[in-house]
Amino acid sequence: RRQLPNGPYPLPLIGNLHQLIYLCWKHGGIVEGYAEIEKHYGKVYTVWIGPVPTVFISDADVAQETHVKRANVFGVRHAPGLMNYIRMGRGVVASNGDLWQEHRRFALTTLRNFGFGRNIIEERIMDEYRYRFSDSAAASNNNNNNEKMGSFETCTRSFFDLLTGSVINKMLINERFEQDDTVFEKLKASLSAGFENTGLLDIFCPVEILTSPLLKWRQDKIFEPLDWIYELCKRNIEDRVAQVESGEHVLHDEPDDFLDAYLMKMKKDEREGLESSFTLENLAIDLYDLWLAGQETTSTTLTWACACFLNHPESVKKAREELVTVTGGHRSLSLTDKQNTPYLLALINEIQRIASILNVNLFRIIKQDTVIDGQPLRAGTAVTAHIAMIHVDEELFKNHTQFRPERFLEKEGLDRKLIPFGIGKRACLGESLARAELYLVLGNLLLDYDLEPVGSKPTLKSTTPFGLLKRPQQFNVRFVPIR
Numbered sequence: 491r492r493q494l495p496n497g498p499y500p501l502p503l504i505g506n507l508h509q510l511i512y513l514c515w516k517h518g519g520i521v522e523g524y525a526e527i528e529k530h531y532g533k534v535y536t537v538w539i540g541p542v543p544t545v546f547i548s549d550a551d552v553a554q555e556t557h558v559k560r561a562n563v564f565g566v567r568h569a570p571g572l573m574n575y576i577r578m579g580r581g582v583v584a585s586n587g588d589l590w591q592e593h594r595r596f597a598l599t600t601l602r603n604f605g606f607g608r609n610i611i612e613e614r615i616m617d618e619y620r621y622r623f624s625d626s627a628a629a630s631n632n633n634n635n636n637e638k639m640g641s642f643e644t645c646t647r648s649f650f651d652l653l654t655g656s657v658i659n660k661m662l663i664n665e666r667f668e669q670d671d672t673v674f675e676k677l678k679a680s681l682s683a684g685f686e687n688t689g690l691l692d693i694f695c696p697v698e699i700l701t702s703p704l705l706k707w708r709q710d711k712i713f714e715p716l717d718w719i720y721e722l723c724k725r726n727i728e729d730r731v732a733q734v735e736s737g738e739h740v741l742h743d744e745p746d747d748f749l750d751a752y753l754m755k756m757k758k759d760e761r762e763g764l765e766s767s768f769t770l771e772n773l774a775i776d777l778y779d780l781w782l783a784g785q786e787t788t789s790t791t792l793t794w795a796c797a798c799f800l801n802h803p804e805s806v807k808k809a810r811e812e813l814v815t816v817t818g819g820h821r822s823l824s825l826t827d828k829q830n831t832p833y834l835l836a837l838i839n840e841i842q843r844i845a846s847i848l849n850v851n852l853f854r855i856i857k858q859d860t861v862i863d864g865q866p867l868r869a870g871t872a873v874t875a876h877i878a879m880i881h882v883d884e885e886l887f888k889n890h891t892q893f894r895p896e897r898f899l900e901k902e903g904l905d906r907k908l909i910p911f912g913i914g915k916r917a918c919l920g921e922s923l924a925r926a927e928l929y930l931v932l933g934n935l936l937l938d939y940d941l942e943p944v945g946s947k948p949t950l951k952s953t954t955p956f957g958l959l960k961r962p963q964q965f966n967v968r969f970v971p972i973r
């Protein structure tokens with residue numbers, strides 16, 4: 491315990507697991523359990539997950555000072571257990587060093603450069619937005635003649651899964667998912683099972699133990715869905731490579747998707763005789779990472795947004811008035827409108843704060859002895875900025891349980907304390923894409939549709955307070971066109 495921040499006294503082998511499990515159970519969730527520990531030990535504390543010490547930072551300023559100002563010490567990913575299954579130190583999420591840097595940079599520039607100047611990200615998001623709404627309305631009107639033209643009832647989660655799944659799939663392999671697509675259904679089921687069956691222990695348990703015959707009963711639940719997604723990524727690559735070899739698909743200088751951009755990069759490195767980490771095996775891991783990290787997160791945030799809209803019509807009204815003024819009510823909202831829509835931006839911030847979709851953020855590992863918030867921190871310790879706790883910090887977000895977008899307009903710089911995408915050099919790679927999706931989908935949705943609850947209104951209480959991903963409850967909504 492020496493050279494570590496304060497925290498509850500750990501027992502041999504089990505560490506603080508017994509206290510943690512009890513507190514989370516007693517107070518109804520992971521975040522609530524950690525809040526109890528924070529009450530006793532302050533905003534930077536150590537919790538032993540079995541024999542592994544983990545340090546949690548629930549203070550926005552300390553997170554900034556460590557993760558941004560001392561990024562070299564606090565920027566190394568810790569991915570020992572399930573996070574490293576399949577990845578084995580490759581890809582973007584679980585890698586480190588040169589490989590991480592090359593693949594992160596490549597993914598970032600590829601996503602950014604699509605279209606060379608044309609804002610292709612905006613075009614693709616809006617294409618998928620329009621397609622998804624018109625397709626759902628058409629399907630609903632065919633099934634029900636009484637339905638007002640263009641209005642439809644839908645399961646929010648499935649609707650946004652399909653929308654965000656198609657956006658990311660278009661970016662990666664230039665393909666859209668359709669309703670009732672069996673591949674998509676299986677992909678979603680695998681993703682949900684992967685997230686729902688994974689707990690904090692799976693993150694810290696070494697892969698060798700997780701894959702041992704002793705844990706056979708758990709393996710089908712947690713590995714089978716991940717294996718299926720990885721195999722799908724490999725199949726997509728094999729199909730594309732075969733098409734390129736047969737001449738059916740031509741690679742050109744302005745690639746349409748991530749897959750083509752990567753194959754071009756492989757060819758370039760080969761031509762230049764470089765020893766390259768851009769191989770087909772690593773491509774499968776990159777696709778796997780971008781899919782896993784990019785779909786469920788955005789879709790879950792959009793579903794939380796609808797739950798907030800249904801509960802807070804006064805905020806919907808204010809946002810809509812602003813949007814109608816900016817667009818004149820006769821054109822779609824565009825990313826270039828951002829500076830004229832402060833209320834919508836505040837509304838999205840408040841949605842992301844209330845949603846705080848990760849009950850526990852990803853971890854970093856400290857490679858050298860250092861100091862944190864005046865306390866010693868020894869090399870080899872896992873550390874995380876506890877986003878969900880920072881977002882309920884009463885000193886920053888007074889009356890934090892209240893949904894009040896205005897707080898971001900009243901207090902200059904408050905948005906900088908909000909860190910839904912993490913912080914520092916390992917912060918979310920897809921932040922710009924996700925921000926563009928939230929802005930365009932939610933802004934245009936408020937301009938184009940009224941939301942009506944179907945059955946009882948969803949509450950703003952999560953159904954998965956013990957999981958890694960904090961999901962809202964499942965609910966249906968009716969979208970009724972305004973114009």
Ligand code: HEM
Binds near residue numbers: 584783785853918920
């Ligand atoms: C609302 C949507 C999203 C949220 C809230 C979110 C949140 C996060 C968070 C909290 C992290 C961990 C950061 C840290 O360690 O401090 C992360 C990492 C990551 N995210 Fe996202 N994310 C979202 C969407 C996306 C999208 C659309 C993509 C892909 C296009 C993506 C790709 C990644 C990747 C690859 C990493 C690992 C980065 C690294 O280790 O270098 N995310 N995300």
